[in-house]
Amino acid sequence: MSGDTILSVDRLTMRFGGIVAVQDLSFAAERKKITALIGPNGAGKTTVFNCITGFYKPSGGTIRLSHDDGRTIALERLNDFRIAKQAKVARTFQNIRLFPGMTALENLMVAQHNALMRASGFTLLGLLGVPTYRDAEKRAIDLATDWLKRVNLLDRADDAAGNFAYGDQRRLEIARAMCTEPALLCLDEPAAGLNARESAALSELLLSIRNDGTSILLIEHDMSVVMEISDHIVVMDHGVKIAQGSPREVRDDPKVIAAYLGTDEEEAVAVMESGS
């Protein structure tokens, strides 16, 4: 793995009975960059995410995460809880999974549960008053407040997340993932259901997260977002990688256009229009 690589996927294969959802897929994601995984419906993108984040145990291949302190973690051997905690990989889902009855602030505090429990020494006495716990709690509130500001939801900190507009929920979900202070942020279709103005705000938010030093792996169908913010794009079709490169390289690749044309004309037009 090179010094700049944070995630290295090597010959990843995932079978469901007779279905081969992902076959011998290899790619790398660079540190402090945005890597997009694109492809037509059913290409295998979410399956790759589920393997990286421990929701599926791959049928074959390796997934290595390298931290900037030199530690390398074999993700395919860990469950989802350990991948989040030890490897510091956070993810969002295609379908929003906030706690709808909790306030925006509470959603961001829950994300910091691990750090708070550590500070309590995992005891009730710790929770009740040890200074390290109080310091950790203040830090958690400060971090949550910072993120609410960054996603323009500070004035709604005390409102139930379930009452938020769709675009606001999407941004809150990203803020919640960022409150875990991830090394790698995996976003599964963050622009789904957003209007053009919300998509533009999302692009800006993701670029600012990258510029602050977090590596991002992105699945996205909205080509205006993908082409604008990605540093590197990996294209899948039918479970295999068919192309990779910069947005310009991928946009001009006839294999990519053919893959999109073969399945969904609207998506193909979107790919080509982003290039004009």
Ligand SMILES: Nc1ncnc2c1ncn2[C@@H]1O[C@H](COP(=O)(O)OP(=O)(O)OP(=O)(O)O)[C@@H](O)[C@H]1O
């Ligand atoms: N749990 C599962 N059991 C059986 N088949 C599955 C499972 N998950 C995914 N598949 C199959 O694997 C293939 C890839 O699906 P996947 O959801 O990874 O594609 P995708 O590229 O994310 O698609 P989309 O863009 O529509 O979300 C599909 O044929 C799908 O039906």
